[in-house]
Amino acid sequence: MQTLDIRVRWAIGILWGLTFIVVLFSLRFAFLAIEYAQPTMIYHALDRPLAFYGHVAGATVALAVVPFQFWSRLRTRKLALHRWLGRLYGVSILIGGLSGIWLALTTEAGQLAGAGFATLGVLWLIVTANAIRLALQRDIAAHRRWMIRSAALTLAAVTLRVYLPILAATMGFETGYTLVAWLCWVPNALFAEWLLRRQSRRNVAVA
Template sequence: MPTELSLRPAAPGARAGRPAVAVLTLTSLAVAAFAVLPYLTSSLDTLARDDVGLAAGYAGAPPLVLAAFYVHVVAGGLALVCAPLQLWAGLRRGRPRVHRWVGRTYVVAVAVGGTSGLVLAPVNQAGLVGALGFGALAVLWLWTTWRGYRAVRAHDVGAHRDWMTRSFALTYAGVTLRLWTTGLVAAQALVLGDAVSPDAAFDRAYALVPFLSWVPNLVVAELVVRRRRRARERPGAVGHPPR
């Protein structure tokens, strides 16, 4: 028998958020496909010769680093596929079992991707800034996801949503990293023209993205969480005790 909550029409705020969820979903799936598939279909040496992604930085690396790199690519891609699916309210309400299994897959993907990210942080291509930025990203990715998992196990749905919002913001760094890098390289070409080589422009851009790729995301996530929390605490809201 449907519950009263499931029969309630979507709130105006929820309807307004659908385009944003659609954009997040499409960009996440696009990056998961185009950033992961090349590493699974060609060797690193071949990709390095074609100057694809980060292949040149890891071709010829020690076996442990290579293993961590491939594990991180696959697990991060899987997390990017799973995360936006969890944002769709229709899936949560209409297919709760699917929502739970996708969520479990996401938690495992983050656990594997975050751990391998910690292995890669010291050998990244951005030096000390990269080690600090990507290392902090990996730690926070693991921590927020664990807190979200613990919250839902304790049946605290509100805290679960809040922590998983933060976790997804960090997962989405896989998208924003590429957007920032592309934008910064293009800006240098526009301003400096032929005075900067493509390789130098990429190196300068990549020196900034270890923090740019996730700090703004987390700020936005925190604003969303606080707005949602205020809505939950408003008198008359579902689950709020009457005064």
């Protein structure tokens, strides 16, 4: 059991480390012109700058906040800060999700890729809104379950950047990009459900 706990802590540490690397990498949009920062998305930045930069900003802030929302010491010792970060997280996803859907519906990567990213955006908004609703109702146990689901979708920004170079190198960028529009979040969502079911079975066994 102790070995398992160490492995879990290492896995979580690596996950949050990758998350902050992606956050830092996303800051390039603040310092570089779009043709250098993200040349494949230049048409979005030129034609839909509000949606493009809204998505970049919203998703980056949400990604930066999410590790702190799962920090148990922060929740217990700084509950007010936890709640304010939760509000920031929710607003960031509202901006990032709506603008992401707009970009997905106007993408030049094809309908299949657009459908993948649009579905992610819709689910991101719905799941996070429900997590916030449960927090306001003081149903903390249910709120935490839905926050795990929300975090899994937020972390699609990380898994996308892990999978895409591999897929592009093996299948070509166009095919890889279409696949990653689904692969960046569907396995995350399935893993979150598996984790929640595992925790539920463990709670029943303890009871």
